[in-house]
Amino acid sequence: MGKIIAIANQKGGVGKTTTTINLAASLTLAKQTTLVIDLDPQGNATRGLGMRPDAARGTVYHLLIGTKEWADVVMKTDVQGLDLIPADIDLVGAEIELVGVESRETVLKRMLKGIRELYSYILIDCPPSLGLLALNGLTAADSLLIPTQSEYYAMEGLKQLLSTFQLLQKTLNPNLTIEGILLTMLDKRNILNCQVSEEIRAYFNDTVFKTEIPRNITLAEAPSHGKPIIFYNPLSKGAQAYTALAQELLGDAGGGEVASVAVNSSRTYVGNGQAGVMIQQEVLDRVAVASATANGSLPSVGNGQAGVMTQQEVLDRVAVASATANGSLPSVGNGQAEVIMTQQEVLDRVA
Ligand SMILES: Nc1ncnc2c1ncn2[C@@H]1O[C@H](COP(=O)(O)OP(=O)(O)OP(=O)(O)O)[C@@H](O)[C@H]1O
Ligand SMILES: [Mg+2]
Numbered sequence: 105m106g107k108i109i110a111i112a113n114q115k116g117g118v119g120k121t122t123t124t125i126n127l128a129a130s131l132t133l134a135k136q137t138t139l140v141i142d143l144d145p146q147g148n149a150t151r152g153l154g155m156r157p158d159a160a161r162g163t164v165y166h167l168l169i170g171t172k173e174w175a176d177v178v179m180k181t182d183v184q185g186l187d188l189i190p191a192d193i194d195l196v197g198a199e200i201e202l203v204g205v206e207s208r209e210t211v212l213k214r215m216l217k218g219i220r221e222l223y224s225y226i227l228i229d230c231p232p233s234l235g236l237l238a239l240n241g242l243t244a245a246d247s248l249l250i251p252t253q254s255e256y257y258a259m260e261g262l263k264q265l266l267s268t269f270q271l272l273q274k275t276l277n278p279n280l281t282i283e284g285i286l287l288t289m290l291d292k293r294n295i296l297n298c299q300v301s302e303e304i305r306a307y308f309n310d311t312v313f314k315t316e317i318p319r320n321i322t323l324a325e326a327p328s329h330g331k332p333i334i335f336y337n338p339l340s341k342g343a344q345a346y347t348a349l350a351q352e353l354l355g356d357a358g359g360g361e362v363a364s365v366a367v368n369s370s371r372t373y374v375g376n377g378q379a380g381v382m383i384q385q386e387v388l389d390r391v392a393v394a395s396a397t398a399n400g401s402l403p404s405v406g407n408g409q410a411g412v413m414t415q416q417e418v419l420d421r422v423a424v425a426s427a428t429a430n431g432s433l434p435s436v437g438n439g440q441a442e443v444i445m446t447q448q449e450v451l452d453r454v455a
Contacts, residue, residue, distance in 0.1 A: 106139075106223040108216070109283055110245035115261045116232035119251040119288035121148040122323055123349075124229040126342070127249075129332030130350035132185040134362040136224035139178070142191035143212075143241045144231035150190040153181045154330020157190040165194040167215050168240070169201055174219050183332065187223070199236050208236060209276050213244040234268055242269075243276045247283035251317075254287055254300035259307070284313040286349065291319045315349040318342070 111124045121144070128138045142149040143164060150157060157163045161179070166172035167189065179188050202208040212228075220226065228241040242248060248269060252258050262285065273280055285308055291297050305312050317323075320342035326333045333343045351362045 106220045106226050107247065108220065108226040108228065108245045109247050109249050110228045110230055110238075110241040111249045111251065112228075112230035112238055112242060112265070113250050113252060113261065114232060114234045114238070114265060115252070115257075118232075118253050119286075119317065120232070121152060121229050122327075123249070123251045123286060123288065123317070123346075124149050124227050125152045125327070126323070126332050126334070126346035127350055127353070128186055128225070128227050129183055129334050130346045130362055131225050131354070132183055133334065133347070134350060134354055135185070136354070137185045137187075137222070138225045138227065139187045139189065139219070139223045140181075141189045141212075141226065141228045141241075143195075143228050143237055144191060145193050145195035145237075146231070147190065147192045147195075148327070149229040150188065150192070151330065152327035153183075153186070153188055153332070155179055155181060155188055155190055157192045163194060164189050164191045165198050168195075168198045168211050170211075170215075174215060178219075182330075183335065195237065202236055209239045209243050212240040216244055234265075239272075239276070242272055242280065245277070245280060247281045249283040249286060251286045251288045252304070253289050254297045254304065256296070256300070258300055259303065262304070262308070282311055283353070285311055286313050286315070286317065288317040289319045290316050313349060313352055315345060315352050317345045317349070320345070 111120050111127075113120055124140055128140050131138045140149055140153065141164060147157070158179070162172040162177045164177065167174060167177055174189065177189050179190060181188050202211060205211065207214075216226070228245060230238045230241040250262065250265060252262060266282075269280065269282065285304065287301050287304065290301060301316070318341050320340060322337045322340040323333055323342035326336040326342075329336055333340060333346060337343060347362050354362065
């Protein structure tokens with residue numbers, strides 16, 4: 105049965121959406137099927153995953169006002185194993201329309217009945233407030249993940265949020281736990297950042313994730329390409345950080361292992377025609393080769409499903425890897441012996 109995690113902080117711009125998108129994508133690399141629920145009228149999680157609401161299917165707004173079921177509004181994203189319930193500006197209306205509804209804070213929880221069995225994780229991207237929408241997210245959730253920047257008012261904001269959490273535990277959601285506080289956009293050269301993050305760790309101890317998310321420009325760029333960072337630039341510090349966060353989360357839950365190109369491979373990666381962009385299968389393939397090569401063992405060979413490669417694919421990739429290591433031009437096939445590639449394909453692979 106899936107775990108529902110609300111990603112919330114009433115403070116704006118602290119990295120809630122960035123964390124939702126990138127944690128979700130990293131979880132899929134550990135073969136955890138994940139659903140993102142965009143619960144913010146800004147619709148940033150929807151756009152950041154490269155999706156647009158479909159008027160005919162509806163959004164989380166229609167789910168909340170009861171005109172659609174979850175099965176109507178769920179969309180598949182480009183990332184295999186990652187689905188989305190989208191949002192757009194219409195969601196503003198739900199705050200008003202729900203006012204007269206009985207048990208209006210538990211609407212989302214009721215609407216999600218039956219969906220939890222379909223996913224390993226459901227991540228809810230909450231809006232920057234503690235209004236009715238965020239309360240619906242927190243009431244539907246099993247746990248609360250709190251991204252925070254290490255800035256001057258951070259402590260006050262965290263204490264405020266934790267008192268709301270305690271109130272929720274006493275009233276609407278007695279089983280709600282804290283998944284963790286996540287330090288985001290950390291800049292180790294910034295003295296205030298360092299002081300505040302130390303203060304947060306000293307005060308909240310083990311509640312704070314060991315993993316920290318550094319300030320990394322690639323994390324800010326990726327949404328405009330509609331891609332989670334691990335598929336936009338898997339070797340970036342941001343990708344490494346969110347992969348580590350997923351691993352920490354799964355480790356606590358005794359879960360699987362997140363495939364990590366960033367950690368396992370010092371080699372540059374293969375694009376799919378656009379420099380710097382990989383498809384999910386390529387990330388998984390690379391990891392298989394990188395870890396096998398690092399171990400001095402043979403890469404795993406399979407049938408083209410997630411994490412496994414055909415024999416020819418393995419041979420091709422190893423050919424690229426060794427040619428690159430020798431500084432020579434790679435000979436690359438595409439499943440048939442001695443097939444010629446376009447110049448761009450070769451450049452992509454060598455890059
Ligand atoms: N680690 C990071 N390094 C650099 N930029 C980041 C990082 N995390 C987030 N950003 C950028 O900071 C801005 C705010 O991040 P994000 O949208 O994730 O915050 P949010 O808490 O969801 O905001 P809101 O409260 O408006 O929903 C975005 O432009 C995002 O791309
Ligand atoms: Mg957001």
